[in-house]
Amino acid sequence: xxxxxxxxxVLSSDGDEFKITVSAAxxxxxxxxxxxxxxxxDDCDEVPTIEVNSKTLxxxxxxxxxxxxxxxxxxxxxxxxxxxxxxxxxxxxxxKDILFHILMAANYLHMxxxxxxxxxxxxxxxxxxxxxxxxxxxHIKNDFSSEEQEQLRRQHPGCSFD
Amino acid sequence: xxDKISELPDSLLQHILSCLPTKQAIATSLxxxxxxxxxxxxxxxxxxxxxxxSFHSLAQFVDAVLILRDSTPLKKFRIYCKQYYSFLLPxxxxxxxxxxxxxxxxxxxxxxxxxxSHVNLPSxxxxxxxxxxxxxxxxxxxxxxxxxxxxxxxxxxxxIRNKNISTVLMLEVFNIWPQHIFQLDGDHESFLYC
Numbered sequence: 001x002x003x004x005x006x007x008x009x010v011l012s013s014d015g016d017e018f019k020i021t022v023s024a025a026x027x028x029x030x031x032x033x034x035x036x037x038x039x040x041x042d043d044c045d046e047v048p049t050i051e052v053n054s055k056t057l058x059x060x061x062x063x064x065x066x067x068x069x070x071x072x073x074x075x076x077x078x079x080x081x082x083x084x085x086x087x088x089x090x091x092x093x094x095x096k097d098i099l100f101h102i103l104m105a106a107n108y109l110h111m112x113x114x115x116x117x118x119x120x121x122x123x124x125x126x127x128x129x130x131x132x133x134x135x136x137x138x139h140i141k142n143d144f145s146s147e148e149q150e151q152l153r154r155q156h157p158g159c160s161f162d
Numbered sequence: 163x164x165d166k167i168s169e170l171p172d173s174l175l176q177h178i179l180s181c182l183p184t185k186q187a188i189a190t191s192l193x194x195x196x197x198x199x200x201x202x203x204x205x206x207x208x209x210x211x212x213x214x215x216s217f218h219s220l221a222q223f224v225d226a227v228l229i230l231r232d233s234t235p236l237k238k239f240r241i242y243c244k245q246y247y248s249f250l251l252p253x254x255x256x257x258x259x260x261x262x263x264x265x266x267x268x269x270x271x272x273x274x275x276x277x278x279s280h281v282n283l284p285s286x287x288x289x290x291x292x293x294x295x296x297x298x299x300x301x302x303x304x305x306x307x308x309x310x311x312x313x314x315x316x317x318x319x320x321x322i323r324n325k326n327i328s329t330v331l332m333l334e335v336f337n338i339w340p341q342h343i344f345q346l347d348g349d350h351e352s353f354l355y356c
């Protein structure tokens with residue numbers, strides 16, 4: 001790859017084109033490998049596809065661009081504090097829709113920081129909630145039969161399905 | 163709206179559950195069949211006594227979880243007691259070398275450690291002991307001698323019963339089995355939800 005390239009173009013799974021700076025792309029291991037293996041110069045017409053939909057990829061790129069300068073240069077305490085606040089704002093998203101895709105994307109793209117952040121966000125949504133409240137938030141269907149529930153209740157007198 | 167979260171791979175769901183207090187992480191096993199086995203592979207252990215109605219139920223819970231979890235390495239072990247001065251020993255950490263070798267962080271508060279025979283915490287970097295009661299100095303020495311990579315040690319209000327310091331020089335190895343510490347009987351599974 002030519003060292004003069006500062007940004008690369010990638011395709012989302014929906015076929016839309018996105019630009020991402022090289023320093024931001026380095027936050028993801030697979031993207032980093034791609035940078036080493038694939039030709040990104042101007043005369044190369046092959047645009048790599050990332051198996052992440054457009055709506056999610058916008059968010060992932062936003063995260064990478066925000067975190068890249070600090071990841072590359074090391075953060076001071078005040079920077080780290082500001083970044084933490086930014087992360088909290090960044091994660092205020094529609095749970096049922098995008099959080100799931102962010103989790104998948106962070107997993108697929110091997111992005112440790114975003115992965116931890118998204119998992120923590122999902123856990124925070126569960127914290128202090130009852131089993132039935134968690135089911136409601138994430139649309140989880142209770143697939144235990146009434147016999148199975150009865151048996152679990154007998155085995156575990158303290159357990160609650162509500 | 164479909165249930166997307168349950169489609170996530172086990173490792174991802176377990177990472178989410180590892181961010182929760184262990185008691186609540188285990189409660190999610192009642193969500194659906196998909197979630198039923200996940201808690202056994204958690205990499206953290208984190209309990210607060212305020213979440214339990216008695217010390218007895220806390221002790222039963224700790225033991226049940228440590229016995230029934232699978233062999234996934236624990237990275238974090240935390241027991242925090244505010245109200246019960248307890249007779250607790252994280253015996254699986256101490257007794258089982260397979261589960262101990264990845265623990266990096268051990269925090270005990272208001273916990274009584276019984277006679278320790280053998281400690282092996284080769285990855286431990288942080289140990290925090292607050293209001294922890296030991297039977298004697300030998301026990302403290304045994305605990306510390308099992309942590310070769312310790313970087314940060316936080317001690318506050320240690321209570322050492324027998325202050326005869328000459329015992330420090332004597333290290334003896336015994337076998338400690340869980341039932342000697344917790345006096346458990348009955349079915350461990352029945353203590354998971356309380």
